[in-house]
Amino acid sequence: MTKEVKDFAQGESAAIVRDISAQGDWVPLIDWSSTFPGNRGVNRARRYELYDAPVGVRITIEEARKAGPIFAADQEWDGLGEMVPLCVWQHEEKYHLLYSSHPRVTGNPGLGDGHHLCYAVSEDGYNWTRPHLGQVEWEGSLANNIIANGPTGTPFEDPQAPPEERFKAIGQVGASFDPDTEERLDTQEAYKRWRRQEYEGAAYKGPRMTSRHWVEGWTSPDGIHWKSVGKLGDMSSDGGSAAQYDPETQSYFAYIRVGGMGRRATGLTRTNDFWHWPHAELCLFPDPQDPPDVSFYGCSYFRYPTNKNLHGAFVEIYHQVTDHNDAQIAFTRDMTHWYRPERRAIIPCGSSGSSDSGGARPWGGLFELPDGYWATMYRGHTSLHNYRESEPVIEREPGVLMLARWLPHRFCGIEAEVEGRFTIPSVKRRNNELHLNYRCQNGGYIACELIRGVPSRIHPDADPIPGYSFAESDLLTG
Missing domain, CATH: 2.115.10.20 (Glycosyl hydrolase domain; family 43)
Known part of the structure; x- marks a missing residue:
């Protein structure tokens, strides 16, 4: 019997895929549970670097x-x-x-x-x-x-x-x-x-x-x-x-x-x-x-x-x-x-x-x-x-x-006042689309990148899926 995994863990288990189907069609960003905490690890070039860290972001409420x-x-x-x-x-x-x-x-x-x-x-x-x-x-x-x-x-x-x-x-x-x-x-x-x-x-x-x-x-x-x-x-x-x-x-x-x-x-x-x-x-x-x-x-x-x-x-x-x-x-x-x-x-x-x-x-x-x-x-x-x-x-x-x-789903969300970034945990794919509920201030934008899965702390550097890197992403505005 396969043991059910209800949440992502630390270390080597970080790449486990999460099944979020029970959360409905939208996963509200009301806390940090839907973001990867990041880690520091030794990459393929033998450098000790920071990866997938939430930087420059915070949880903020939206006034009624x-x-x-x-x-x-x-x-x-x-x-x-x-x-x-x-x-x-x-x-x-x-x-x-x-x-x-x-x-x-x-x-x-x-x-x-x-x-x-x-x-x-x-x-x-x-x-x-x-x-x-x-x-x-x-x-x-x-x-x-x-x-x-x-x-x-x-x-x-x-x-x-x-x-x-x-x-x-x-x-x-x-x-x-x-x-x-x-x-x-x-x-x-x-x-x-x-x-x-x-x-x-x-x-x-x-x-x-x-x-x-x-x-x-x-x-x-x-x-x-x-x-x-x-x-x-x-x-x-x-x-x-x-x-x-x-x-x-x-x-x-x-x-x-x-x-x-x-x-x-x-x-x-x-x-x-x-x-x-x-x-x-x-x-x-x-x-x-x-x-x-x-x-x-x-x-x-x-x-x-x-x-x-x-x-x-x-x-x-x-x-x-x-x-x-x-x-x-x-x-x-x-x-x-x-x-x-x-x-x-x-x-x-x-x-x-x-x-x-x-x-x-x-x-x-x-x-x-x-x-x-x-x-x-x-x-x-x-x-x-x-x-x-x-x-x-x-x-x-x-x-x-x-x-x-x-x-x-606009009670609160993840906000960056200037430059910010975060990674969501690896999730089980239910169809071939991901939707983002977002809003940008004047001049702001969002860029996205897809990777196969959040890497482990032992092998922290992950390459984007070809065709879905930040450089190839359409910027989201409005």
Whole structure:
């Protein structure tokens, strides 16, 4: 039996051919795994030289192309506040969107004021309507797009569930209690006690409050009509729950916000039984390469569109000193060990005066638009995270929903600012063509050369295939 080789090794084994068919038609250059690290060896002329080394190149992300706003928090029930995209899915040649609408907070900050789950629909992903659903009465009228009994987390489709449970969601639910009597407190009473506890410290002798959180679940046949199924987990899930069904393992998983790092971070929880969720284990967190004020507010998970074994996430970064939020991108091949190609926003805040100048916060995963772009929805706002009506005055416009877009496989790539070169490992030929997804700046170009295979460290110098040398290559531009 021939032993399967899953990756290239060092030394004499470097020339082993890699089978990349499981990665799909395109192999995204999101890390160094698809480049040969190079070596130094003694060539046929008995000289000790450098061969096939990646020189003058780096992995760099590509900032999103923005579109929108697609609509603003301009309905009466939106309260001029913010909107959070939760889920986009396609059905019957239409795009469907669930989002939560959060009226502007006027009091009791930090305890969570009222919000609504709402629905919108689109033919093309760019132009959306908010149909009247007739489910919830708002100031005496059912003419609104508010959904009754809506979940607090991110909905997902469960293909193996019975029809009445086709859509599911988990999310955090919490309340404030009197720790002595176990009485559940209303928001105003809880905030009054909390404020005094915070400011007066040990000198405060009045009735106290404590907050508790847990995870609940919801099910729906169509994503629009929901019912609560009660408590599913005894843990907090602040900052959003990116739950999914995994068809490969026929199980469920969720990325949720966890603590324990001195910073907000992300944990992973898995279960074979949707009705019971264990505590999440830490998997993605700020590290020493991050600025010291960075926290991870959320992890908007997506499976890479053309490779079931590659996973991505838009990581919402909270910059606590400047009080704004933007998003970086992260990848993993095992759902547990994550890395970020750069510590730079792939969805940055907009310039001063734009609808997303104070925050660009994606959620709800990735979807494809009719024009071929890959996209995610994000909420934009002009205010800063902790700002309320105070001095200095910050102009607060109603929140908006916007699109962040990329051409396929353009999340990141290998870049040379001036001259650079690299070699890909030897790969198993599937047909007689190789395609390159590239872009050159004005005056830039790419030249290619084909060799039989990456040579070993013992015999490092390889001749190009006749007719396919750099000198015979057509330069790629544009």
